[in-house]
Amino acid sequence: MPDPSPLALSQNIRLPKEGRSVLPEFELAPDLVHLNHGSYGALPRCVLAEQQRWRTRIERDPTGFFQDEYPDAVRRSAAVAASCFGGDGHDWVFCENATFAVNSVLASLALEPGDEILATSHGYGAVLKAMAVWAKRRQAMLRIASLPACVESQDQVVDLVVQCFTDRTRLLVIDHITSPTAAVLPVKRIAAEAKRAGIAVLVDGAHGPGQIPLNVRDIGADWYTGNAHKWFFAPRGCGLLWTTAERQNQTFPAVLSHGTDRGYVAAFDWVGTRDVTPWLCLGGAAATHESFGGASLMARNRNFAVSAADIVGRALNAEASAPAGMRASMVSLRVGKGTVPEAASSLRKALHESRIVVPVSYLEGNLYVRLSAQIYNEMSDYERCAEALGRALSDLV
Numbered sequence: 001m002p003d004p005s006p007l008a009l010s011q012n013i014r015l016p017k018e019g020r021s022v023l024p025e026f027e028l029a030p031d032l033v034h035l036n037h038g039s040y041g042a043l044p045r046c047v048l049a050e051q052q053r054w055r056t057r058i059e060r061d062p063t064g065f066f067q068d069e070y071p072d073a074v075r076r077s078a079a080v081a082a083s084c085f086g087g088d089g090h091d092w093v094f095c096e097n098a099t100f101a102v103n104s105v106l107a108s109l110a111l112e113p114g115d116e117i118l119a120t121s122h123g124y125g126a127v128l129k130a131m132a133v134w135a136k137r138r139q140a141m142l143r144i145a146s147l148p149a150c151v152e153s154q155d156q157v158v159d160l161v162v163q164c165f166t167d168r169t170r171l172l173v174i175d176h177i178t179s180p181t182a183a184v185l186p187v188k189r190i191a192a193e194a195k196r197a198g199i200a201v202l203v204d205g206a207h208g209p210g211q212i213p214l215n216v217r218d219i220g221a222d223w224y225t226g227n228a229h230k231w232f233f234a235p236r237g238c239g240l241l242w243t244t245a246e247r248q249n250q251t252f253p254a255v256l257s258h259g260t261d262r263g264y265v266a267a268f269d270w271v272g273t274r275d276v277t278p279w280l281c282l283g284g285a286a287a288t289h290e291s292f293g294g295a296s297l298m299a300r301n302r303n304f305a306v307s308a309a310d311i312v313g314r315a316l317n318a319e320a321s322a323p324a325g326m327r328a329s330m331v332s333l334r335v336g337k338g339t340v341p342e343a344a345s346s347l348r349k350a351l352h353e354s355r356i357v358v359p360v361s362y363l364e365g366n367l368y369v370r371l372s373a374q375i376y377n378e379m380s381d382y383e384r385c386a387e388a389l390g391r392a393l394s395d396l397v
Helices: 019-025 045-060 062-085 098-108 125-137 154-162 187-196 245-250 258-262 264-269 282-291 295-316 342-353 379-396
Strands: 092-095 116-120 141-145 169-175 200-205 223-227 239-243 330-337 360-363 366-372
Touching: 045 062, 045 282, 062 092, 062 239, 062 264, 062 282, 092 098, 092 264, 098 125, 098 169, 098 200, 098 223, 098 239, 116 125, 116 154, 125 141, 154 187, 169 187, 187 200, 239 245, 258 264, 295 330, 295 366, 295 379, 330 379, 342 360, 342 366, 342 379, 366 379
Parallel strands: 116 141, 116 169, 169 200, 200 223
Antiparallel strands: 092 239, 223 239, 330 366, 360 366
């Protein structure tokens, strides 16, 4: 059976506060229409203040903090990750972002000449580049399961991925929510198929935490990585990696340091001196996400993304890159032809001149805009975006 929609559409959701009245809770410029929460997140002022308190605390006594306080503090944050996203605290470690985590798994993987690692054409660009480099270093091969820019169904995605399995496939890296096309992929079904074929699975959930409900253990993968700084309101640099108990003795960070000989948790908890305050703010981020509505916020944002697709789709005859049942708080829309990849950058800049912040991608000769929905957005934001898009696209022709 297909996975259920990540969040069923809910009616009459009431949050404590929402729309432009929430903007003062953030540092976001009020003269911009912010429709790109998915790329870099937006840090609430209360979490920013907590981060500054941690920084001040560290600066008062760096030696005492890092040697005596930090080891317990970072493990308390790992327990927060477990309570919010599943698993146990000792299964969770921190890193700067999901790309670092993916590189760590790739660096830890035992590959032999002729082995294969598999990703999809909707994979994140930086991850695909890293996979190509790691495969070349090990004389292995990177295979790409080609998915259409506009996917039709979960069944289609499962079939296209599974048909690329071979007896040499050692690792599948599959996105939970794709970056360019904003599609929620049926990772649980795909992981089950991979397990039957004896293939290890790493789920790149960069957009997962805070956008959709998560229970990583239920997915059935070997590793799950996500960013808490996108949809969970943590400071930028709060990446997470969950690893099954069976894989922890072989999983190390891409940067090896003093904890290397003391196992999975110790190796990741200390890879050298760096800013650890994003990780220590995870508890505050979790409390903020809950205060903004928690599960209700995620459902509200999904409703907004569905409405945003309708508004922009009708105005521009634009097609969504995934059906509604495969979308969460983002939607990617095909808005027109692009003669060259640089057209995406030109369109993004033209929209910014109209005070609309939205990412634009070039895929298979077409231009796609990806709209995010977050607590500070209102329906009028998407109406303004549709109007600006219409003008900008006319200028590009």
